[in-house]
Each structure stands twice: as C-alpha cells, then as structure tokens.
Amino acid sequence: MTPGPATATPVNPAPVLELADVSISYSGIVPAVVGVDLMVMPGEIVGIIGESGSGKSTLAHSVLGLLPDSAQISGKTLSLNGIDMLGASEQAMRQLRGPAAAMIFQNPMTTFSPMHKLGRQLMDLLWRERGLSNKEKRQKILKALQDVGLPDPAARLEAYPFQLSGGMLQRVAIAAALLMRPSLLVADEPTTALDVTMEAQILHLMHEIRRNAGVSILMISHHLGVIAEICDRVAVMYAGRIVEEGPVDVIFADPRHPYTKALFACEPALIETGATRLPVIGGEVPRPVRIGCGFAGRCPQVLECCCNATPPWVAVGAGNVSHFSRCHRSAP
C-alpha cells in the first residue's frame, strides 16, 4: 500500500478518463459543475473530496451518463478510454457502461432490487456474454464473489438483498461492478453507510482490486481519512469547481487553497485533544458561480478581485510536482 500506482506505468499512457472544461447545469439555469478538468490514468486511484452541494456526485454520475434528463453537459472533452461521450447516444452509452466504467453507490441496500435474488441480479449483468452458458456464468460470478472476500458465496446467490448486512452487500456490489472487467470504477461514497471496522475492510479490498484487476478508481468522498487512506491523487471540489489538485501526500502535507486549508482545520481527527471549541467554516456552501471564486464569501483572505474575476489555475508545486490551485493569492 504505497502511494502511487502499484505497477510501473508505460511511458505516456492514454488516460482512462479525461474531462476538459466540463460544465453541467440543471434545467439550463442551475449550474452544478463549472469548468472541470480531470484525468484518471490507468491503475490510478483519484479522489474527489468536497462537501455536500459541491457537485462531486453530479460529476461522478456524468461519467457514466447517469444524470437525469434535466441535466445539460457541455465542454471540450468527456471521454472514457478515448471514446468521446459528450455526443454519445444512449445506445453508445450502454455499450460503455460495464466494459469501460462501472459504479459503486453509497447505499448498498438500494443498489440491488429488493425483489430478486442476488444470483439472478448478477446473472443479468452478464447479458452481453452470449457465448457463455448459465453454468459458466455462475462459475464466473462465484469466482468474482470469492475475489471480494464474501464468505460462503454459493449460498449468497440464493439470498435476497435484505438478508445480507451492509458490508456484505457492498462487497457484492463491488463484485458486480468488476464482473464486466471495467477499466474505471467510480465509487460514490462507498463506505459512508458502513461502520468503521467495515469501512477499513472495504478500503483494503479496493486497494486489492486495484492491484489485482488493474482497475482505475475515481473515489468520491467527503471524508478526509478515506481519501488519505487510498488515493494517489486528490482533487478538492468546492461550489462546482475543482479548487486544488495534486498528489495525495503533497495536498495533505501542504494544502495551498484557503478552502482546503479551512477544510483540513475542521477535521476532528487532525485536531489535538483538549481543544475547547471545534473550528468551523462560517456560512453555507454557496451555489456554484460561473464568474469569480465560489469561496470568496467565506474566505478569510478574500481579495477584491475574488468576486468579479475567476481565479486562474496555477501550478504551485515545487519542481515538477503537478500540484495546482485555483486562487488569486497563488497567482504570480
């Protein structure tokens, strides 16, 4: 479990996921994501951290084309495995879901249909594999369930979702996502609904599947501990924009954006015992703004230009570390 992709990556590999200047708005008027650039390389675990309302879930859902009809995506590039998805038809999206990208949701209890046995639901996921007999499909599913450490997989195939605990169901959900051998796994708060002891086990499992299946992971979380535990790179989202991005150890050791700093200051696990009062960020998360900095209203170091000019995306890393921050204060 060392930071950085486990396997040596070839020179200049093509990104699994590439977003350039992607904006998403609901009903054409409510912006949720504004001008996001993001890349996920093969075998990499990229984390997106943000509070509720920051647009991180909208971004995750857009990768698989799971947004409601009222959402409008615009931008330069949104491509999975080099295939452009911005103009893709629903038909084409269906071909991509599964082999190109799969998703794990926050609540494992609502991931599955409550009406059908798990075995049947997993079997349905293999509809594309027309060459396989049912028996072969069953073998494949059992193997996948074993790989995620589910005890007694054969019996679980006959179980309904309510008969399994949250942790076990999340394991099944991960197995289901990996059945189609996707190149990208999008995990939207996969451990939020679980107990800490189970969370540690699921995070460990995600590390293992990256190592064994070579899958890239886009991890969405609001929990700094979870991000620190498994990610190689982190993007911090606030009010629809990525405000800071860089390698996980650099961001945690030396956050540059005022929001990232404030967020880290609030994390109870980082505060020394004996503090009489806990720090907070005053005010509420604002709606995403198209012009200016979204954090201006709560920022302790706000400048005059923060409200009327969008801050530039500035490299702040020492040497050739790819560490970027979107702040007027970082601008040269």
Add this chain to the structure above:
Amino acid sequence: MMRETALIEANNLSVAVPRSSRWFPSRKPDLDILVDVSVAVKPGEIVCMVGESGSGKTTFGRALLGLVRPSAGQIVFDGTPLPDFSPPSFKRIRREASLLFQDPVTSFDPRQRIASILAEPRRIARSGSVARSEIEELARKAGLVSPLLSKFPHALSGGQARRAAVARALSVVPRLIVADEPTAGLDVSVQGGVLNLFLDIREEFRTSFLIITHNLSIARHVSDRIVILYLGRVLESGPAREIFRAPRHPYTRALLDSEPIPNPAKRREAPPVIGEVPGLAARPSGCEFHTRCAFAQDRCRHERPLQTAISAEHEVACHYPLTPRLTVVGPPPQRLPKTANR
C-alpha cells in the same frame, strides 16, 4: 459507579424483545437487545456511547426516556428510582430530558413552521412563553436566524435542521439531552458548530449529555466519559482521556485503529479487525467479541468476562485486558482465521 451525584443512572438495564406473538407463536427465547447496561451521567457531564450498528446504542437512549420498555434493571433519576417502567413513571424524566433524533427533518411535523415546532414543547409542558420574541431568542441561542422561523422543515439545510432540533430540545431547559448521532449527515465544516453549541449549552445551563455516536473522533473532543457497547453489552467504560490514550479492551483498540487517519503517510497494512458484528440472534459463547478478537484464548470462548474495575472509574470486561504499553506496538502477533458468523 459514582452513585452519589449522578443525574440519571441506569443499573443493569436490559431490553429484550419477544420473538413469539399471538399470531406467530414461537418457541424461540426473547431476543436480548441490551444486557445489564449500567451507565451514570452526572450533572454537566457529557457521556458518549460508542458502538457499531446493532450494538444497541440507539435503543439505550430510547430506553432511558421510556420510548422502549426495558425488560429488567433500574433507572434512577435525580436520586430517586423509577417505581416501574410504565409510561406514567417516565413522565418525570421526560419533563426534564430532551431527545435529539438521528434524522432531524423526519422528527419535525412537515406541516408546521419552525416557530411553531419550537414552541410546541412549551405548549405541552405549559411552561415558558410562546411569544414570538421569546421563540426568536430561543432560536438565536441555537444559531438560527429569525427568517428561518417562518419556513417549513423541508426548506432547511442539514445543518440548519440540526440546529432547529437543538433549539426545540432547549425550549423547556432540559437537565439532560440525549443526542442520537448528532453529527450524522453533516459536513465537517458544520459539525463543529453543532458540537460547540452543546458545549455552550453545558456551560450555561450545566446540562448533562448522552451522545450516541459511532464517530470516535467526535467522542474524543467532546466527551468526559466513554461507554463502548458491543452486542448490547458494555465492554469498556471510563474517562475519555484514559480510554483514548490507553484502551484496555481489544475491541476498543480495534475501533480506534479502524478510524482512517487523514495522513497519507500513516496508511494501514491490513484492516485492524476482520469480519462483522455477529447477529443478536446468534450471540457467540463466552466473550462475545472472541470471534473477531486478535488476542482470543481458549478461556474467552467459554467464559464470559465480568466488568472489572481497572481504576476508580475505568471498567473493562475482558479476561486479558491490554496493558497500556501494548497500544503502541504494531499489528497484533496472531490472528484468528476468518469466521463467518451467519
């Protein structure tokens, strides 16, 4: 435990639900949700009850206020034991205690405005003024601005709804607040505000708190005492500082180690505990944690450990409590094979 000054005290409180009913008779014995839980909360003290889901922590909070009927044990409030567990007996406690529910929005009447929701406890208790200015003052204490008072619950954000719930809890100046997961679903930048509010209330009114949570880093900051529950039994209880510095029960230590550390340089090699909480219907023999314990011995499988005092206020239920020194040592030496408990 310190009987002399406790505001509320539960002595060997148990909750069991029958598995047999008139229409579905069964020979199965009652299902024990809580077994012999003893907890005391002193005036002005913040006690945190920590446990995984299914540990019975929510049930304990509800049983203390009579929302769940205890099956055995005793509740002592303000020095006088309750005569029985009938609803009228609990009235005395409920007049002076408030419960903060896990989900504030669903605990509000969706068709009442916030101002009316805040005034309701006063109307029921026939104490305190329900004048608009008084309600605004109450809301301000909980950090709610007055324009929010004319809104309906669904229009509030998570943090605002939580503050409204706290304001409602304060409306009759309780001596005890039972808060069930008060920070669940809140962002880190907001949850500190709710906890600070608790600390302010305690300072001003000397209110006691029983906070039910699974979030250890929160417990570390606000609590005076910690109670660790597992399958409805107390495994360890004692002063928060002592427990966080040197947990004596292997389960407590496993819980502490499971909390992910926001520092990429301190990643863990392996999960601290494997497996999950066995079901209440299939309680393991002996020490109930032995199926997941890294230090389990043969004795743990057969003999249930009793609560033993380690220091004046620190009790632990383990045959082989960890020595304080052990907590700095790396991963445990041997691990039991993975066991499926269902």
